[in-house]
Amino acid sequence: MNRALLKWLIAVCLLEGTSTLVLFFVAMPMKYMAGRPEWVSVVGPIHGFLFVVLVLMFLVGRRAVPLSNRVFLAGLAGAVLPFVPFIVDVWLVRLLREGSIEKSD
16 A cells, blocks of 8 residues: 555645635635635635646556545545545545555445
8 A cells, every 4th residue: 555645645635625615615705795806816726726636646546555446436526526525535544544445346
């Protein structure tokens, strides 16, 4: 198991999930309710970069860690859906602690 990549994946998953929430619940309300579009101009590209990095890391991690199909697909879904990255992060931390990946799928 590639523990170093798994640790990076956990960190990026947490950062990307947080950037999604900041974009949706801070920057967008600031843009539309306070007339401050610069918030989205700053947070949007950061979130976009983290999104791309997370997807690429899951694609690499699929073979390098290796990740089960369930965790891999949930990770890709988590890159798109709010709150899901935090659920996937819990699974990744469990995988790191257990030291092995279940191969049931």
